[in-house]
Amino acid sequence: xxxxxxxxxxxxxxxxxxxxxxxxxMAAIEYAGYKLVRGAGCRGGFCGSCPTLxxxxxNHRIFTALACQTLVEDGMCLVQMPFVPLITRPYDLYTITPxxxxxxxxxxxxxxxxxxxxxxxxxxxxxxxxxxxxxxxxGDIERAALLSFDCISCGICSSRCxxxxxxxxxxxxxxxxxxxxxxxxxPDLAERVAAIETGDFSAELDAxxxxxxxxxxxxxxxxxFEVAAEQEDPYSATRSYNSAMDPVDYQDELEVSG
Amino acid sequence: xxxxxxxGNGRNELLQKVEALSGQxxxxxxxxxxxxxxxxxxxxxxxxxxxxxxxxxxxxxxILERQTFWICAGCDTCSDRCxxxxxxxxxxxxxxxxxxxxxxxHPALTQxxxxxxxxxxxxxxxxxMRRNSG
Amino acid sequence: xxxxxxxxxxxxxxxPEHELAALAVMRALGLxxxxxxxxxxxxxxxxLATDNLIRHMxxxxxxxxxxxxxxxxVVTLCDMCFNTLARANQVARRQPEQxxxxxxxxxxxxxxxxxxxxxxxxxxxxxxxGMAAIKARVRQxxxxxxxxxxxxxxxxxxxxxxxDDPEAPTVLGDLMAALGATVVEGNLQTRCCGxxxxxxxxNLVAERVAATTAQARANGANVxxxxxxxxxxxxxxRQSTPGNALPVLYYTQLMGLAFGLPPATLGLPDATxxxxxxxxxxxxxxxxxxCTKGER
Numbered sequence: 037x038x039x040x041x042x043x044x045x046x047x048x049x050x051x052x053x054x055x056x057x058x059x060x061x062m063a064a065i066e067y068a069g070y071k072l073v074r075g076a077g078c079r080g081g082f083c084g085s086c087p088t089l090x091x092x093x094x095n096h097r098i099f100t101a102l103a104c105q106t107l108v109e110d111g112m113c114l115v116q117m118p119f120v121p122l123i124t125r126p127y128d129l130y131t132i133t134p135x136x137x138x139x140x141x142x143x144x145x146x147x148x149x150x151x152x153x154x155x156x157x158x159x160x161x162x163x164x165x166x167x168x169x170x171x172x173x174x175g176d177i178e179r180a181a182l183l184s185f186d187c188i189s190c191g192i193c194s195s196r197c198x199x200x201x202x203x204x205x206x207x208x209x210x211x212x213x214x215x216x217x218x219x220x221x222x223p224d225l226a227e228r229v230a231a232i233e234t235g236d237f238s239a240e241l242d243a244x245x246x247x248x249x250x251x252x253x254x255x256x257x258x259x260x261f262e263v264a265a266e267q268e269d270p271y272s273a274t275r276s277y278n279s280a281m282d283p284v285d286y287q288d289e290l291e292v293s294g
Numbered sequence: 295x296x297x298x299x300x301x302g303n304g305r306n307e308l309l310q311k312v313e314a315l316s317g318q319x320x321x322x323x324x325x326x327x328x329x330x331x332x333x334x335x336x337x338x339x340x341x342x343x344x345x346x347x348x349x350x351x352x353x354x355x356x357i358l359e360r361q362t363f364w365i366c367a368g369c370d371t372c373s374d375r376c377x378x379x380x381x382x383x384x385x386x387x388x389x390x391x392x393x394x395x396x397x398x399x400h401p402a403l404t405q406x407x408x409x410x411x412x413x414x415x416x417x418x419x420x421x422x423m424r425r426n427s428g
Numbered sequence: 429x430x431x432x433x434x435x436x437x438x439x440x441x442x443x444p445e446h447e448l449a450a451l452a453v454m455r456a457l458g459l460x461x462x463x464x465x466x467x468x469x470x471x472x473x474x475x476l477a478t479d480n481l482i483r484h485m486x487x488x489x490x491x492x493x494x495x496x497x498x499x500x501x502v503v504t505l506c507d508m509c510f511n512t513l514a515r516a517n518q519v520a521r522r523q524p525e526q527x528x529x530x531x532x533x534x535x536x537x538x539x540x541x542x543x544x545x546x547x548x549x550x551x552x553x554x555x556x557x558g559m560a561a562i563k564a565r566v567r568q569x570x571x572x573x574x575x576x577x578x579x580x581x582x583x584x585x586x587x588x589x590x591x592d593d594p595e596a597p598t599v600l601g602d603l604m605a606a607l608g609a610t611v612v613e614g615n616l617q618t619r620c621c622g623x624x625x626x627x628x629x630x631n632l633v634a635e636r637v638a639a640t641t642a643q644a645r646a647n648g649a650n651v652x653x654x655x656x657x658x659x660x661x662x663x664x665x666r667q668s669t670p671g672n673a674l675p676v677l678y679y680t681q682l683m684g685l686a687f688g689l690p691p692a693t694l695g696l697p698d699a700t701x702x703x704x705x706x707x708x709x710x711x712x713x714x715x716x717x718x719c720t721k722g723e724r
Contacts, residue, residue, distance in 0.1 A: 097535065125408070135412070136440065136441040136442070136444075137411075137412055137413075137414075137415075137416070137441050137442070138412075140411065140416055140419065140441070141408055141411045141412040142408070144406065144411050144419060144423075145423075147416060147419035147420040147422075147423045148420075148423045148424075148427060149468075149469065149486075150471065150482050150483055150485055150486055151468040151469065151471070151485050151486035151489045152482055152485050152533075152534070153485075153489070153534060153537065153538070157535060157537075166468065167466060167468070170437075170467075170468040170469055173416055173420075173437050173469055174416065174435075174436075174437040174440040174441055174469070175437075175440055175441040176440065198482060314478065314479075315477045315478055315479065316476075316477070316478065317478045334619045334620045334622075334636060335620075335622075335632055337635075338629075338631075338632055365625075365629070365632065367620055367622065367623045367624065367625055367632075368473060368476065368623075369581040369585065369619075369620035369623070370581060370585035370586045371581070371585065371618075371619075371620070373585070373586055374585045374586055374587055374594050381476075381586075383476055384476045384477070386476075387476035387477050388476075388477060391477050391480070402627070402628040402629075405628060406627070406628070413665075414626065414627060414661075415438045415441060415442035415443070415657060415658065415661050416437040416438050416441050416442070416469070417436075417437065417438035417442070417472055417506070417508055417624075417657055417658045417661075418623070418624045418626050418627050418658060418661065419624075419627060420437070420469060420471065420472040420473075421472040421473045421508070421623060421624035421658075422624040422625075422627040422628065424471065424472065424473050424475075424483065425473065425624065
C-alpha cells in the first residue's frame with residue numbers, strides 16, 4: 037500500500053481498534069486480528085453468513101448490515117451475529133398444497149405480527165419484510181414469494197422481531213410453494229428437457245465438459261439473454277416482479293448483462 | 295376457611311397495577327352485579343366479574359390463579375352496561391397482562407396441532423395470540 | 429362512485445364468499461369498492477392496556493397507508509377490523525401523544541393524525557345507499573326466508589364506536605326486511621359467539637352456538653344472517669347437529685340473491701334443498717345454495 041489510508045476508530049464487541057478507512061466491516065474485523073470461522077461466506081453479499089449489528093455515534097438506533105457489503109465508519113460499534121436460532125417443523129412439499137392458510141398453518145407465529153415494521157427496517161437487502169409476512173398471513177402466497185425473492189436468509193429480521201417470527205423461513209416456504217404449484221410450467225422448457233434427455237445435446241454438453249475453467253468463465257461472461265417477447269411472457273416466474281408495487285427493480289441486472 | 299382482610303393499611307400492589315394498566319378506578323364499582331348478569335360466559339368463570347373486582351380491591355389471595363380473566367373474550371357487554379362507567383374489559387386485560395408479563399405466554403398458545411391450525415381463520419389466531427401473549 | 433376498501437386477512441383466507449358477494453352487490457348498487465394497494469392486518473382486537481402502544485401500530489399503519497394512497501375514507505366488511513380500526517382512530521384523535529410515541533418508535537416512518545375515517549359496509553348501505561334504494565333494487569324478494577339476524581359484539585360495542593343501538597340493533601333486520609324476508613328476533617342476537625376461544629376453549633363457543641342456533645330455530649328461522657367472519661366461522665362450523673345445521677350466510681349473499689345475481693357470483697356453491705322452498709322456484713329453477721364452512 038503506497039498511500040496509507042487514514043485510520044479510523046471502531047469498536048468490535050466493545051473493544052477499540054484502529055483500522056484503515058475504506059475497509060469493509062469484514063476486512064476490518066480481520067485487520068483487527070480476528071480469524072473468521074463463522075460469519076463469513078461468499079464475501080459477495082449473497083450467502084447471508086455475515087449479518088452484523090452496529091451502532092453509530094450520535095444515533096440511538098441499532099443498524100444492520102452484511103459485514104462484507106458495508107464500509108467501516110469512525111465511531112462505529114459492532115458485533116457479528118452469524119446465526120439466528122431457527123427450528124422449523126419439517127414439511128413435505130409433495131404433500132402440502134398452497135391453500136390460503138398453508139403458511140399460517142406452518143408458521144402460526146405470523147399471527148403475532150404487530151406490523152411494527154422493525155423487520156423491514158432491519159433488512160440489509162432492503163426487502164419489504166413486514167409486507168411479505170402480512171401477505172403470508174392473508175394467504176397471498178404469490179405476493180409473499182415475490183416480495184421475499186431476494187431474501188438471503190441472513191436472519192436479522194428474526195433477531196429483531198418482537199413477535200419472534202421466523203420471517204425468512206416463511207418466505208422460503210412461500211417461494212417453494214410458488215415455484216412448485218403456482219408458476220405455470222413453460223412448454224418450451226419441458227420440450228428442451230426432453231430433448232436433452234433423449235441425447236439431442238450430448239455432443240454440446242460433452243464439449244463443455246472438456247473446457248478449462250478460464251474458457252468456461254469466458255463463455256459465461258459472453259452469454260446472452262433471449263430478447264423478451266413483445267407481449268408479457270405468461271410463463272415468467274417473475275412476471276409481476278417489476279410492477280410498480282414492488283420496490284426492487286430486477287430489470288437493471290438484466291440490462292447490464294444483456 | 296377464614297381469610298383475614300386488611301383494609302386501608304399496607305399497599306395493595308395488585309390493585310395499583312390493575313388500575314395503572316386498565317386506566318380504571320376500581321373504587322367506583324358499587325357491586326351491583328350488572329356485569330356478571332350480562333356476561334355470556336359467567337357460567338365458565340370461577341369468580342364473577344364483580345367478585346373479581348372486589349377481590350382485587352381487598353387484596354385477597356389467589357387472584358392471578360383465577361380463570362375469569364382468561365375466559366373473558368372482551369365482548370364489551372359489561373363495559374357497555376356498567377352504571378358506574380367502568381370499562382371492565384380493560385380490568386380483565388390488565389390482569390391478563392400482569393400474568394403474561396410476569397409469567398410469559400399463556401400455555402394455551404403452544405398446544406395447537408398443525409391440523410387444527412389449518413382449519414382456523416387468521417382472525418381467531420391473531421386475536422387469541424394477542425390475548426394470550428405479552 | 430368508488431370507495432377504498434380494506435378487506436382484512438380473514439376475508440381473504442376464510443371468507444372470500446363475503447367479499448365476492450359484497451363487491452357484486454355494491455356494483456349492482458352503482459358503488460365500486462377498490463382494495464387498498466398495500467395493507468396489513470389490523471390486529472383483530474383493540475389493545476386494552478394503557479401502555480401497550482406497539483399493539484396500536486397495526487391499525488394506525490392501516491390509516492397511515494390509506495392516507496399515503498390519497499384516501500380519507502375506507503370501508504371494511506369485517507366487524508373486528510371495523511371495531512379495531514375505529515377504536516384506534518379514537519386513540520389517535522384523543523391521545524395524539526400516543527401517535528407521537530408511535531411515530532418516534534417507528535423511526536418517524538409511521539405518522540398519523542387521526543383524520544381518516546373507517547366505515548362498515550352496513551353503514552354505507554344504511555346511511556348512503558338507504559334501505560329504500562336497496563328495496564328498489566330487489567328482483568326476487570326473499571318472501572319465504574325467515575331470517576335470524578345475528579349481530580354479535582363488534583358491530584355494536586362499545587357504544588361509542590358501534591354502528592347501531594347495542595341493546596336493540598335494527599340494521600340487519602331492516603336490511604332483511606327490505607329484501608322481503610321475514611325477520612326472526614331473539615335475545616341472543618347480540619350475545620358473543622365465543623370469538624377467538626374457538627382456538628382453545630372450544631366448549632365455550634359450542635355452548636354459545638348451541639344456544640343461539642336453538643333460539644333461531646325455535647323462533648322459526650330457516651337461516652342465520654350475519655356480518656362477522658369470526659361469528660360465521662363459529663356458527664357455521666361448531667353446530668352440533670351435523671346434517672341438519674342451520675345455514676349461516678352473510679347479508680351480502682342474501683342481498684345478491686334478492687337482487688337476482690347468479691349464486692356463483694355470491695360464493696354460493698351448488699344447490700341444496702334449503703332454498704328451493706324458500707325462493708320462488710319458478711324464477712330459481714336451478715337453485716340454490718347453502719354454504720356451510722365445513723363442506724368447503
